[in-house]
Amino acid sequence: MAMTVVFGVDIGGSGIKGAPVDLESGELTEERYKVLTPHPASPEAVVGAVCEVVQHFGHQGPVGLTFPGVVVDGHTRTAANVAQGWIGLDAEGLFQQALDLSCTVLNDADAAGLAEVTYGAGREQDGVVLVLTFGTGIGSGLFVDGTLVPNTELGHLELRGKDAERRASSAAKERHDLTWPEWAIRVDEYLDLVDRLFSPRLIVIGGGVSRKHDKFLPLLKQREARVVPARLLNDAGIVGAAMAAAKAT
Template identity: 30%
Template sequence: MDQVIGIDLGGTAIKLARFTAEGELLAQLERPTPQPAVPGAVTMALCEAVAELDPGRQAASVGVGLPGPMDAQARVARVCINLPGWEEVPLAEWLEPRLQRRVTLANDGNCAVVGEAWRGAAKGFEDVVLLTLGTGVGGGVLINGALFTGHNGAAAEPGLIGVDPAGPPCNSGNRGSLEQYASITALRRLCDREPRELSEAADAGQSEAIQTWDQYGRQLGVGVSSLVYLFTPQLVLLGGGLAGAAHHFLPAVRREVERRVQAVSREGLRIEACALGNGAGRLGAAKLALQRLGGMMTHD
């Protein structure tokens, strides 16, 4: 039975899982991301975690999702703006001799949309925009059922579009990017409480918490409106760490899109939370590894 490992590398956690070639979950593991999350420390943490996840070396290939763009060959992490020291890191080259498995890299948002299309909320849809709402705001785009990666592999970065020219500075060099209005940091600017606590407060009917989520949804809706004009998708999916509270902010997002986007550009549009939660990234990374590297064990 062919097996594959999918890894979702985030600013706070590394999520790993081992799957069959059909996407059935066999084993999973979560480890804290080393702090500071410099490339060398993360590389060693990934190697240790893979050894723990797959001690019998049953998986032949590994897909790693990272928060930033890869090179066109999916071997080098060009930049991860919210991880220190991540510029032109040849992570696949570093990992392969240590893991003794073939490795491919992908943007974490791209992984998430591939995972949702394979076994989640985007199954059966051809044109999809997905946003991951977490430490940063990433995302991925499917056009005609295929992953949109741009001419050099660096697309899409929907979290880095500008929504306010005078807004807070972003690690990307932009100012007032969607990330500055839709990330966990952005939510804390509105109300300095943990997202989980804020969600529980809104569940309990606290008006301040409800208003905070509504304001957050309106800010997110401004960015989603621009993305809808650009891609006219059938489906916009919202994932990442904040998606667990989507029931609090989805109505505001939908209202904002309805207010800002002309009817012909949002005809039949659905805006939903991801079905796979935080599991979409590692599943999509595994799927991309299967597509690019195949499932068979290789010996060089």
């Protein structure tokens, strides 16, 4: 019989949070527990923080974990917002050893996207769907008729000569002390870029800033693609991580 409650951990540039997830409903069964991401975010320091989150719940069983970078077969290939020591690491093996539990690791925005197309704003939407998470960087989950194209990392597309996330992430808003209307102009510019490349039918805006979507979504210009807030808000990564762990067992 398939497991219905699985543990998910979302590793972000600023925070590491986790909770058990009911995969029947896509909802957390307990209030999530969060710790600050260590700086520098070395593998050893992050593993310690993840252990604190998982052990807070006394959890035993499979664990799904998101990572803010490219993940292929459990190995972390890039590390834009964490320490460079992650590059080329067998992250899955590292977490399994530390937790003594079965672990599955995937890209953070891919996890958020999986949750949104299964339980949230992208459910039953055919064609191209793009889930974008705005936080420390910009993550992207690209789906074609519900199937994930993994590790797109579209926050690193070039925009005005630099990584797009340097201009348009929510961290960039804080760094440059931008008003909501000023930041919306940058978000629109970024959406124009991904619009031209992928012609999505639906763009779902997630990440920490999604809980304040009423401040900026109405300021964005009309476009062919519908632009909507994530329904699972900032819990989407946790839910998607748990989904991946359940699928792997």
